Amino acid sequence: MLKNLCRHVSKDYYPSLELRRSITNKSDNKWTSVVGLEVHAQINTVSKLFSGAPTNFSSPVNTNVSFFDCSIPGTLPVLNEKCVEYGVLTALALNCRVNPVSTFDRKHYFYADIPSGYQITQQRHPLANDGKLEFQVFTPGFHKTPYRTQVRIKQLQLEQDSGKTLHDVDRSLVDLNRAGVPLMELVFEPDLKDGEEAAALLKELITILQRIGTCSCKMEEGALRVDANVSVHKKGDPLGVRTETKNIGSVRGVAGAIRYEIDRQIKIKESGGEIENETRAWDAVNKTTVAMRDKERQQDYRYMPEPNLPPLHLAMGPVEHGCVNVDDLRKSLPELPEETRSRLRDDFGLNLEQSIILVNEKSFLELFEGACRSRKLQGKLLANLLINEYTNVLHKMDLEPSQVTFDSEYFGEIVELVQTGQISRNIAKLVLDEIIHGNHKNPLQIIKENNWMQITDENELIKLCQNVIEENEKIVTQYKSGKTKVFKALLGLVATKSKQRANMAKCDRILKELLSK
Amino acid sequence: MIKVTKELIKELAEDIMLEISDEEAEKVYQTEEKIRNEFLKVTNMNVDGIDPMHYPFDVVNTHLREDENPVTITKEQMMINAPSKDKDYVLIKKVVK
Structure with a gap:
């Protein structure tokens, strides 16, 4: 029934059978994988987070830029109201605790695609914390039946995207179109166990964000990017050293990268090696992850409060004054995917698998x-x-x-x-x-x-079945000698003879009656 | 309070992609020491019962920008502080090996 949907699985990296057994076997001596995601979702606005420059995807190089985005001295950030609204809406849809006061910090790093030398983010007091998302895991061809699981969301913060740097043989070229584009960073707790769960979470997240309209989720345009943290350990042992695979740009890529990384780490550990705490990249062509740079020496980002942005106060509950009203936004939330799945089952009698496929x-x-x-x-x-x-x-x-x-x-x-x-x-x-x-x-x-109306006339169908019986003596003999399995072949011949027009329910009965004579 | 050493100064310089000599590191160290000693006086203040502040003024952010009518600057304005350019790109020395 779901053969067509299975192709999404087969194209990804697939672990060897031995490793699949080694991961899935419940024995105490087998490997357990732990997976956590960080997602950067571009907020669906027409202008940037702190400047009035546009956010169009396909604009010519360096045309979506304001004085603030290229860090001309004296320019100041002015927060985009819609970014706050959409951040809050997303937090509510993900069952987060929205913080009545959040603050902005500077995260310093020197790279040409951030001319100011720092990114404005919400590291210390983010917009929201402590969310929880329940979702169904079901990859046709991989899972026989769906199962429900949940992931906790550590925090949701607003932050700027960086620009883009292209590297030539002896020079680098900078395009600031993306510099300052608004992002929501969603930090998930490492509650997942494999690539399929991660892909299912991502699909659920995409469905939610598209439903509430806060992110286009066009991964091909970089509007949703995923970092995957993966480690493996044996049951009862402490968690293993984790690697982080950065900027994965497709749902299939996330599943494939995680599967590959689990496989790679187990192979290293089985052969007595140690896992490096490192950043890796997903090579979508060769279906592998490759090391980018080591994280042995944690970079000091020297976070400091952003002095140009006062704390962000939100109106909620008894507090009526704030930049946006959280309670009003809560009322505007549309039906969310889990509610839709339930409705499809309750109102239309669909089974769980059908409701998952339709909502996805x-x-x-x-x-x-x-x-x-x-x-x-x-x-x-x-x-x-x-x-x-x-x-x-x-x-x-x-x-x-x-x-x-x-x-x-x-x-x-x-x-x-x-x-x-x-x-x-x-x-x-x-x-x-x-x-x-x-x-x-x-x-x-x-x-x-096309003369495709169904043949339901009893006499016409009897004639059709009789013709098939007469023309296929061999199969009829097999059927009568006890090989009842060939009945389907005869039924198929009736369908073909009628050019798919015969009412097959009636033919099933008529054919059985004729064969029993 | 973090202990400032010449090694730390060199490490921080590397973080911001500056190459400094021993003499320069020594000079920065001396300056930092003076500043640090001034700040040490602050640590003697009694702050019992006072919450840490993120922002020094008691103001509430009420002005947010509406997400409409995006505006841009010209390419010439955009390149004002660029070290050099190649067509519409800002051109810089290669930053990765």
Whole structure:
């Protein structure tokens, strides 16, 4: 059923069978992996965190810049209100404790893409702390059934992004377009155990952030970047030395990098080696992590309070004065993914797997809800057609669901035609294929023009089944001698002979009756 | 209070990508020592019952900028303090090996 969705797993780095056994075996002598994530999410604003320069992704080099961004002396930071609102909204969606007062710090490091020599961040008194996110872990092809787990969020802080430096043979080129772009840094506690959990957390986070509109989550544009901390140890031993793989730019990359890193660390430890506390990078082409620089000597960032920004006061509870009102923002929170999954199960009778797949794929959920809006449809049938037939057509055309705009009214019409027995699911697939290939006619027109209406007439179906029996003596003999498994082959031949138009439920009964004579 | 040594000064200089000689480190050390001795006087003050402050003034940030009408400066203005340029990029000495 979920074959098409499994391809996301196979492309990643996959650990050897021995290592998979060694990680998953519950014996005390086996390795346990510990994974924590830090996520930098670009806040969805038109201007930067402390300056009025734009944040467009594809602007020409050095055109999204203000005097403040290039650190001209005398310029001062002015905080963007929407960044505070979106930071608070995100914190609330992640069940964090929003702090009534937070402060800004300077984190010093000298690098050309931050001309001021420091990044303004919220290291000591962040916007929010102590969140918790429950999510479902389910990678079709990797997990047989979904399971629920949770991760704690240590803190959420507002901070500036840095610019971009390109390195030539003997020189470096600086583009300050990203310098000062607003980020939310989300620090998760190391509560995860492998790459699949990390990928599931990330998918959940992306769904939440897109739902509340605080981040576009376009990883290909750098709007969401992930650092993964990984260590391995044996049960009962203290935690192992961790490595940090920086700036992973895709969900698959996160799963692959973590799997590779767990595998690499176990191999080193098994052969008597020690893990270096180091920063690594994910090589998405070769599916490996490579060392970047060692962290033996912790760099001293010399944090100091940012003197140009007074503490940020928020209005909440009895405190009415503040830059933004936390209680109003809480009221504006939309339905969150976990609530949607529950609703899909309660209101439409979907199973957990179906609800997870629909919520993870925004375009599926939109099609599902759009199709239901004006018709009374069976939820399970609708979900199955989306997850199986629709996905299958997209897969054959090598399309991602997000690349296709399918009219939900048309989708609803197709489901209704299947539901009322006018077409089979196989025909539904042909209609979907026609429309995705650019046929603009409505589903019923396409069906009529192609003579695809389902054959339900009892006599016509009996004739069809009889013909198949007569033309396939060998299979019929096998069936009658006790090989009942071949029944499916005969049924398949009926479907093919009718050009997928036969009502298969009726054919199943008719064929059995004819064969028993 | 952190103990200032010539080694620490050299380490901090390296952090900010400055190369300083022993003589320069000694000079900075002497200056730091004088400043430090002045600050030591502050440590003698009685601060019992006083919370540490992040910001010296008792003001509340009420002015935030609305996220609209983004503005930019010209490329010429952007390059005012740039050491050199190559087309639209700021050009600097190579910073990684």
